[in-house]
Amino acid sequence: MTNTKDNRPVVELKDVHKIYHMGNEIVKAVDGISLKIHHGELVSIMGPSGSGKSTMMHIIGALDLPTKGKVLIDETDLSKLSEDDIATIRGKKIGFIFQEFNLIPTLSALENVRLPMLFQDYDEEDLDQNCIKLLTKVGLKERIHHKPTELSGGQQQRVAIARSLVNDPDIILADEPTGALDSKSNDEIISLLEELNRQGKTVIIITHNKSVADHTDRNIILKDGKIMSDTYRKKQ
Amino acid sequence: MLHILKFVIRNIKRRKLRNWLTIAGIIVGVLAIVSLISLSEGLKETIDKEFDSMGARKITITSKYSSFLGTKGNIGLTENDVKTIEKISDIDKTIPSVSGAMEATYNRKTMLLSITSYDADDFEEMFQQNNLKLLKGKMISDKSTKEIMLGFDFTNSDKADNLFKKSIDVGQDIEIDGKKYTVIGIVAKTGNYMTDSIGYMSIDNLQELTNSADNVDIIYAITKKGKDVKTIGERISNKLEKSRGADDFKVTTPDQASEDRKKMLGVVSIVVIGIACISLLVGGIGIANSMYTSVLERKKEIGVMKAIGAKRSDILNIFLLESGIIGLIGGIFGLALGLGLAYSIHLVAAQFAVDISISTNPYIFILALGFSFILGVLSGLMPALSASKQEPVDALKEE
Numbered sequence: 009m010t011n012t013k014d015n016r017p018v019v020e021l022k023d024v025h026k027i028y029h030m031g032n033e034i035v036k037a038v039d040g041i042s043l044k045i046h047h048g049e050l051v052s053i054m055g056p057s058g059s060g061k062s063t064m065m066h067i068i069g070a071l072d073l074p075t076k077g078k079v080l081i082d083e084t085d086l087s088k089l090s091e092d093d094i095a096t097i098r099g100k101k102i103g104f105i106f107q108e109f110n111l112i113p114t115l116s117a118l119e120n121v122r123l124p125m126l127f128q129d130y131d132e133e134d135l136d137q138n139c140i141k142l143l144t145k146v147g148l149k150e151r152i153h154h155k156p157t158e159l160s161g162g163q164q165q166r167v168a169i170a171r172s173l174v175n176d177p178d179i180i181l182a183d184e185p186t187g188a189l190d191s192k193s194n195d196e197i198i199s200l201l202e203e204l205n206r207q208g209k210t211v212i213i214i215t216h217n218k219s220v221a222d223h224t225d226r227n228i229i230l231k232d233g234k235i236m237s238d239t240y241r242k243k244q
Numbered sequence: 245m246l247h248i249l250k251f252v253i254r255n256i257k258r259r260k261l262r263n264w265l266t267i268a269g270i271i272v273g274v275l276a277i278v279s280l281i282s283l284s285e286g287l288k289e290t291i292d293k294e295f296d297s298m299g300a301r302k303i304t305i306t307s308k309y310s311s312f313l314g315t316k317g318n319i320g321l322t323e324n325d326v327k328t329i330e331k332i333s334d335i336d337k338t339i340p341s342v343s344g345a346m347e348a349t350y351n352r353k354t355m356l357l358s359i360t361s362y363d364a365d366d367f368e369e370m371f372q373q374n375n376l377k378l379l380k381g382k383m384i385s386d387k388s389t390k391e392i393m394l395g396f397d398f399t400n401s402d403k404a405d406n407l408f409k410k411s412i413d414v415g416q417d418i419e420i421d422g423k424k425y426t427v428i429g430i431v432a433k434t435g436n437y438m439t440d441s442i443g444y445m446s447i448d449n450l451q452e453l454t455n456s457a458d459n460v461d462i463i464y465a466i467t468k469k470g471k472d473v474k475t476i477g478e479r480i481s482n483k484l485e486k487s488r489g490a491d492d493f494k495v496t497t498p499d500q501a502s503e504d505r506k507k508m509l510g511v512v513s514i515v516v517i518g519i520a521c522i523s524l525l526v527g528g529i530g531i532a533n534s535m536y537t538s539v540l541e542r543k544k545e546i547g548v549m550k551a552i553g554a555k556r557s558d559i560l561n562i563f564l565l566e567s568g569i570i571g572l573i574g575g576i577f578g579l580a581l582g583l584g585l586a587y588s589i590h591l592v593a594a595q596f597a598v599d600i601s602i603s604t605n606p607y608i609f610i611l612a613l614g615f616s617f618i619l620g621v622l623s624g625l626m627p628a629l630s631a632s633k634q635e636p637v638d639a640l641k642e643e
Contacts, residue, residue, distance in 0.1 A: 066637050069551065071550075071551055071636045071637050071640070072635070072636075072637045091555075091556060092555045092556065092557070095550065095553055095554060095555040095556070095558075096553065096555070098550075098551060098552070098553050099552060099553015099554075100553065104548075104551045104552060106548075106640075110544065110547075110548040110551075110640075112545060112548070113258075114254045114255060114257075114258050115251070115254065119251075122247065123251075123549070123552065124552040124553050125247075126247055126248055126251065126554075126558070127549070127552070127553045127554045127555065127558045128553060171552070172552075175553070
């Protein structure tokens with residue numbers, strides 16, 4: 009079980025709607041979802057394509073705002089914040105992991121991990137040490153100066169995980185983190201995410217892979233922009 | 245900040261060829277502007293220097309019909325005109341001058357020697373005003389002794405070959421129109437072959453040689469200090485016209501001469517700098533174009549940066565810095581090449597004995613570099629704004 013520290017929700021959605029206009033058609037990507045994710049949870053969000061899980065991830069990650077309803081990150085209402093303040097919340101509270109890794113090709117592993125700090129105030133001296141520590145943690149100590157093109161998919165995703173951790177965020181938001189990886193790398197990445205969760209991070213994984221979801225404590229299934237099921241269970 | 249700079253430079257290096265092509269556009273514009281400013285400033289400095297050395301108080305009066313070989317008949321200026329001018333108030337003194345070309349013989353070689361002459365008393369002053377110095381020997385100080393001073397080229401063994409085939413030194417004699425003259429001084433090198441290959445003697449000697457005791461070619465009228473040279477010039481015109489009964493002379497005040505040249509220079513500079521500005525404009529459009537392409541290519545990267553906490557201003561700064569640095573690199577190369585071009589023009593002109601000096605005033609450096617950086621930033625403004633305004637979700641969806 010997770011070591012739930014307290015009962016406050018780190019992410020809270022209150023009757024969230026997201027409506028797109030595609031020509032004359034109105035698409036309800038998210039259709040009235042209310043949800044609380046508490047500190048230290050390991051959650052998977054599943055659903056077929058078109059179920060609204062990508063939109064959910066964008067809204068939870070403060071990358072997009074809902075058409076209607078409220079999003080609270082760490083009890084802060086995003087609708088009341090300026091664009092810059094929302095960027096700061098993304099930078100400080102949320103670590104993103106993408107399916108396609110999304111590393112910057114010109115930068116080395118170390119520089120990619122350091123990149124988020126470019127947009128924050130930080131203590132210059134400790135930074136490189138901290139980044140190296142994170143890369144060591146994900147097993148890439150020997151490859152800190154390698155460019156993304158010199159790394160395998162699994163290694164790139166580990167760099168991305170280290171990058172997501174550099175700001176010491178509360179929430180790790182992973183969008184199909186193993187979607188582009190072979191099964192061996194898949195297991196490595198999932199173990200890493202589990203390890204992070206054990207260390208107290210709230211980890212949210214968006215996936216359509218049942219075996220990935222099986223590693224989580226809570227499984228939310230979406231369909232047509234609504235929550236079909238929300239189940240807590242023991243990990244296998 | 246240092247990391248942002250490193251990041252930006254990395255991005256510029258990523259698109260080397262495209263960026264070099266963009267930079268080339270800026271180089272051409274900056275090169276043109278720098279070389280032109282350097283040359284025209286140099287010319288201005290030269291004119292200003294000349295203005296000082298000629299004496300800001302010196303009015304020059306010549307006959308409209310005077311020829312280089314001296315004037316004949318009564319159309320030239322005369323000693324009488326010198327007296328008329330001397331009487332005008334605010335004139336400190338007058339310095340009459342006669343020039344002529346006489347046959348001179350030395351080392352059994354005869355050549356036509358240009359001779360400039362002043363009153364024996366005026367040599368010190370005229371030499372000072374014309375920035376001339378004696379290299380060795382002494383200045384002409386007696387009006388009737390048969391003495392001559394020669395330009396530097398007569399002692400310069402390289403150039404003397406073209407003159408008397410043999411260099412001359414102080415104390416030696418040369419023959420002018422059959423009369424023996426002693427060389428008493430050598431004038432220091434001026435760098436101008438005209439002034440370096442002439443002779444100087446007293447006005448009385450030259451008038452005797454040319455058989456025109458009364459004739460004067462040029463009258464220099466030096467005004468008293470702090471007086472308006474132009475007004476006095478007009479007064480000289482009026483008086484001379486009355487006394488000579490004809491408007492057959494020319495009065496030139498020094499400011500007119502240099503002002504005219506400055507005006508000419510100004511017009512030329514404006515035209516050419518206008519052309520250079522057009523090429524800079526094209527260069528700026530090049531930067532804007534390249535940056536727009538770059539923003540489109542890096543849409544996903546922008547999304548990632550926004551996802552990991554970059555604010556609008558961060559993205560804006562990254563792209564502005566990038567276009568600014570592209571401009572700056574163009575500026576650095578343009579500056580170096582521009583100064584190189586100006587210097588080459590200076591060297592080529594020197595081959596033809598034309599003195600085109602160049603200015604290396606530090607403000608040209610600061611102007612060129614500052615300007616090209618700002619040009620880069622301004623050209624990158626629209627693309628950078630469009631980058632910063634991208635919604636992270638839209639940018640991330642980009643494949």
